[in-house]
Amino acid sequence: DAMVIQNPRYQVTQFGKPVTLSCSQTLNHNVMYWYQQKSSQAPKLLFHYYDKDFNNEADTPDNFQSRRPNTSFCFLDIRSPGLGDAAMYLCATREERLGATRGNYNEQFFGPGTRLTVL
Amino acid sequence: GDSVTQMEGPVTLSEEAFLTINCTYTATGYPSLFWYVQYPGEGLQLLLKATKADDKGSNKGFEATYRKETTSFHLEKGSVQVSDSAVYFCALRSTSGTYKYIFGTGTRLKVLA
Numbered sequence: 001d002a003m004v005i006q007n008p009r010y011q012v013t014q015f016g017k018p019v020t021l022s023c024s025q026t027l028n029h030n031v032m033y034w035y036q037q038k039s040s041q042a043p044k045l046l047f048h049y050y051d052k053d054f055n056n057e058a059d060t061p062d063n064f065q066s067r068r069p070n071t072s073f074c075f076l077d078i079r080s081p082g083l084g085d086a087a088m089y090l091c092a093t094r095e096e097r098l099g100a101t102r103g104n105y106n107e108q109f110f111g112p113g114t115r116l117t118v119l
Numbered sequence: 120g121d122s123v124t125q126m127e128g129p130v131t132l133s134e135e136a137f138l139t140i141n142c143t144y145t146a147t148g149y150p151s152l153f154w155y156v157q158y159p160g161e162g163l164q165l166l167l168k169a170t171k172a173d174d175k176g177s178n179k180g181f182e183a184t185y186r187k188e189t190t191s192f193h194l195e196k197g198s199v200q201v202s203d204s205a206v207y208f209c210a211l212r213s214t215s216g217t218y219k220y221i222f223g224t225g226t227r228l229k230v231l232a
Contacts, residue, residue: 006162033220042208042222043163090162108220110155110162 003027004111006091012117013081021076021114023091032074033108034066035090043090049074050096078116086118121146121213125223128206132199132230140194140226142183142209150211152176152185152192157206157225166194166207199230 005024013019023032030051035043047056049068063085065077078085091111126141144150151170155163167176172187181196192209209223 004162040225040227042224045219048219092163107153107165107168108163110164112162113160115160 004091004093004109006089006111006114008114009112010115010117012119013078014119015083016080019078019081019116021078021089021116023074023076023111024072025093025109026072027093027095027109028071029093029095029109030071031094031096032068033090033092033094034074034076035092036085037088037090037113039087046076081116081118083118086116088113088115121150121211121221123209123211123221123223125207125209125226128225128227130226130228132228134201134230134232135198136230138194138196138199138203138228140207140209140228142192142194142223144190144192144209144211144221146190146211146213146221148214149187150214152183153210153212153220154181154183154192154194155208155210155222157208159205163208199228201230201232204228204230 007022033048034046036046037043045057046060046064047066063079067075090113092108094108122145124143153168154166156166157163167178169176169185172185175184183192183194185192206225206227208225210220212220
């Protein structure tokens with residue numbers, strides 16, 4: 001089945017030790033998103049890629065970086081994790097084509113998330 | 120800017136009770152509206168959606184109608200089950216030319232047997 005896959009599902013890192021979370025998709029969608037979700041809160045958009053174009057949210061800390069080497073993969077790099085970065089990180093994809101008719105194309109598909117613990 | 124407001128939870132119901140989770144939004148134009156469900160330890164799954172005024176989204180017994188006049192998209196289900204226990208998020212996709220989705224804070228539903 002076509003899907004959004006996140007690895008690992010659970011990640012433990014130490015304070016200040018760089019960590020990378022990965023997301024892959026078999027949907028061939030051109031838009032990929034990274035969200036941070038803390039307990040009992042709404043997902044917070046960190047950044048997204050439209051094709052190869054990177055779009056950072058204004059309030060996303062510099063500590064968070066992203067790479068998208070190809071359509072299928074997207075990585076979230078946290079350069080120096082702090083205790084406040086412990087959260088669930090959600091990857092999502094969507095197909096967006098200019099001029100496309102409205103319909104399923106604007107639905108986001110989410111991965112299962114990676115729960116990050118910072119010790 | 121665009122925003123979504125959901126009723127606070129948790130909402131606790133007995134099995135087979137009627138469910139309503141209120142959602143209102145603020146946006147320019149005609150955003151697309153969504154309900155997502157999140158089960159413990161999992162990502163978000165699309166439950167239903169509506170893309171224009173008066174559209175009704177429905178899935179798995181859940182319904183929501185896009186009400187432009189009241190800027191609302193309330194989620195309803197006639198008879199909830201224990202398996203419906205989850206967190207429900209209302210969301211909109213802005214028409215402002217970006218690709219952002221705005222999520223509400225989520226409403227936790229607990230259904231008791």
